[in-house]
């Protein structure tokens with residue numbers, strides 16, 4: 001897995017695709033096994049492609065590079081596999097952990113989170129105030145040890161705050 005592929009994987013997730021991103025320490029054998037056991041299409045570098053094909057000739061593999069070695073655009077990958085995506089799936093999935101379990105945040109929720117994270121103070125959630133559903137869920141997440149944080153990524157910025165989500169699995173706000 002190289003960084004260009006990782007970026008493409010996250011772009012696909014952004015569109016709502018179920019993408020599992022392997023780490024750079026994973027071997028061709030792991031990739032072949034994941035592909036087989038989870039019935040996934042492998043999008044991999046030309047080197048890994050050859051290794052996987054050698055180990056597992058019937059694995060569905062794709063090298064997203066053109067003949068000049070440049071990465072092809074995401075649209076080509078979607079076209080290649082005849083993937084149709086629904087606009088309502090956009091931003092439905094966590095870009096960090098791939099989970100679909102998330103809370104859509106209102107601007108008010110977002111401001112609250114910003115304030116809490118800045119002050120590193122979530123104690124207000126433990127008080128007996130009348131918390132709304134969002135605050136109750138947030139409180140439960142924090143109690144179960146989930147680290148609630150904004151996504152750290154140089155390439156990332158909020159394009160549309162009204163579409164922000166909080167991943168219930170890994171606690172990333174994105």
Ligand SMILES: [Zn+2]
Pocket residue numbers: 094095096097098099167168169170171172
């Ligand atoms: Zn997540």
